[in-house]
Amino acid sequence: MTVTGSALDAFRPATSPSASDLAAFTPRRGPTVKVLVRHADETPHWLPYVMGRLRQLLQLTYDQDEGVPPPHPESIQRALSELIRFMRVDTPTPSVVPTFDGGVQFVWHKGGWDVEVEVGPKETLLWAQRRDGIASWHGSLDERLDDARSVMAEITVLA
Amino acid sequence: MPADAPLTLSRDERFFRRVLHRIDYFEWHDDLGRWVPSLAGVRFDPDGMSTFVPRLLQQRGHGRADVCTLGGTNPKTAVVYEFDGKAVAEVGFGAEHSPNQDTPIGYAHASVLKPSLAREDERRARTTLASRMVLVHGNVDLPKPAGA
Numbered sequence: 001m002t003v004t005g006s007a008l009d010a011f012r013p014a015t016s017p018s019a020s021d022l023a024a025f026t027p028r029r030g031p032t033v034k035v036l037v038r039h040a041d042e043t044p045h046w047l048p049y050v051m052g053r054l055r056q057l058l059q060l061t062y063d064q065d066e067g068v069p070p071p072h073p074e075s076i077q078r079a080l081s082e083l084i085r086f087m088r089v090d091t092p093t094p095s096v097v098p099t100f101d102g103g104v105q106f107v108w109h110k111g112g113w114d115v116e117v118e119v120g121p122k123e124t125l126l127w128a129q130r131r132d133g134i135a136s137w138h139g140s141l142d143e144r145l146d147d148a149r150s151v152m153a154e155i156t157v158l159a
Numbered sequence: 160m161p162a163d164a165p166l167t168l169s170r171d172e173r174f175f176r177r178v179l180h181r182i183d184y185f186e187w188h189d190d191l192g193r194w195v196p197s198l199a200g201v202r203f204d205p206d207g208m209s210t211f212v213p214r215l216l217q218q219r220g221h222g223r224a225d226v227c228t229l230g231g232t233n234p235k236t237a238v239v240y241e242f243d244g245k246a247v248a249e250v251g252f253g254a255e256h257s258p259n260q261d262t263p264i265g266y267a268h269a270s271v272l273k274p275s276l277a278r279e280d281e282r283r284a285r286t287t288l289a290s291r292m293v294l295v296h297g298n299v300d301l302p303k304p305a306g307a
Contacts, residue, residue: 045306068183092189093305094307097184100199107197110190138282
């Protein structure tokens with residue numbers, strides 16, 4: 001996969017950009033996340049859409065009168081590395097929307113689950129519910145990382 | 160000319176919500192197989208979430224298309240969703256007729272009101288309400304996220 005464009009300069013490569021190395025999109029700060037994709041056909045199918053949306057969020061001009069403030073650049077920088085912590089190669093693609101406090105939100109409504117992962121400049125929050133009422137939880141991604149992986153695995157199986 | 164006096168709304172009332180046609184205002188609901196309004200699309204400001212009452216619009220010869228063209232600026236870039244008072248009540252929210260003179264159809268303006276809620280309860284209510292909204296005017300001309 002080749003990604004070009006000045007907006008992606010914010011995602012400085014940790015190593016030389018490679019078509020098969022997600023580390024190329026690691027943000028400047030924070031822990032280095034390396035996800036090696038051994039074969040081109042193992043490129044996460046959610047990655048192009050997510051990268052495209054993050055690029056849009058960096059580039060869009062936001063009219064404050066329309067209600068949505070521009071996402072904080074630090075939120076966008078953190079977003080992909082936070083996502084990689086719990087996503088699998090075959091995880092369904094999320095919607096990517098800005099929040100009112102400068103964050104980036106990943107959203108799934110799938111397999112009876114509603115899941116929101118809100119990445120802010122400093123922290124990441126997770127909220128999930130089963131619409132049949134069986135399960136509902138929330139908290140920081142650090143505290144709920146296993147839950148996040150579990151629900152992603154469940155909606156991936158159902159996909 | 161003064162704004163109309165507020166009327167009482169019932170649980171059977173229906174509401175039109177105008178949503179800007181920008182990708183930030185929608186999220187893909189795979190279980191419903193359609194786009195639903197996102198956080199931005201169901202935004203609550205201090206006065207509540209702005210809507211219009213179809214019953215009141217109809218009394219003066221207006222309809223859903225007028226919500227799109229007269230209900231705000233940028234008429235070419237909005238769509239209209241509809242939902243009912245039962246959905247509002249189910250999530251613990253309320254609604255009141257709040258006529259104004261901000262737009263030519265301000266006489267039919269209503270505000271959906273939410274109580275003070277914990278963040279997770281607000282997420283649950285908003286998500287449920289958004290999923291109950293049905294597109295009734297315009298098209299959400301966005302491709303489904305690849306791999307969703």
